[in-house]
Amino acid sequence: MAERVIAGSDHAGLNLRAEAVKVARAAGFEVEDLGPFSGESVDYPDYARQVAEAVAAGRARLGILVCGTGIGMSISANKVHGVRAAHCVTEFDARMARAHNDANVLCIGERVLGLGLGAAVVKAFLETPFEGGRHQRRVDKIGALER
Numbered sequence: 237m238a239e240r241v242i243a244g245s246d247h248a249g250l251n252l253r254a255e256a257v258k259v260a261r262a263a264g265f266e267v268e269d270l271g272p273f274s275g276e277s278v279d280y281p282d283y284a285r286q287v288a289e290a291v292a293a294g295r296a297r298l299g300i301l302v303c304g305t306g307i308g309m310s311i312s313a314n315k316v317h318g319v320r321a322a323h324c325v326t327e328f329d330a331r332m333a334r335a336h337n338d339a340n341v342l343c344i345g346e347r348v349l350g351l352g353l354g355a356a357v358v359k360a361f362l363e364t365p366f367e368g369g370r371h372q373r374r375v376d377k378i379g380a381l382e383r
Contacts, residue, residue: 241362242296244270244283245346246309249302252346252354256300259358268296284312284321291340292318299341300358306345313341317382320375325349327360334364338375 241260245253250272260267270286272278280303287299299321301309306323313321321341322333325348333339342361344354366375 238264238266239298240268240296241265241298241300242268242270242287242290243300243302244287245272245302246278246280246283246304247272247275248304249309249344249346250275252344252349252351253300253302255351255355256302256344256358259355260300260362263359263362265298265362280308281312284309285316288313288316288319288321288341292316297340298362300361301341301343302346302354303343304345304347306343306348310343313343318379320378322361324357324361327356330357330361331364334361335367336371336374337378338366338371 243253243257257267257269287301290296291299303309310321310323313319319341320339321343322339323343324330
């Protein structure tokens, strides 16, 4: 069975979210796309909550959230217990977020990255495993902050 990714965006991240879904499927992931599917204005915290809660509950191993900048999605998703959402603007950010921080939700901005770089950031996030080791102790300390 393929690993599962869940994706959502607001209206400003519509096109990059669609591209991210393609990248995830091409990488062999099963993808649940929460939308939205039109350009009508929606509120990013609503989608951030849905994706973050699905990841925290184990319905998906990883989440992808897209808005105009990625910042609002990151702030919102990180309010959900068990979520380590990383706002990434480079492939290096995405690799380090996974390898060192075991980030489970990627937050990116369509207005910042565009489709090409955005797709590369998504690919880097999805393909990079958590290194564990000394980083596990630090991730555990992040989790302890939620208590």
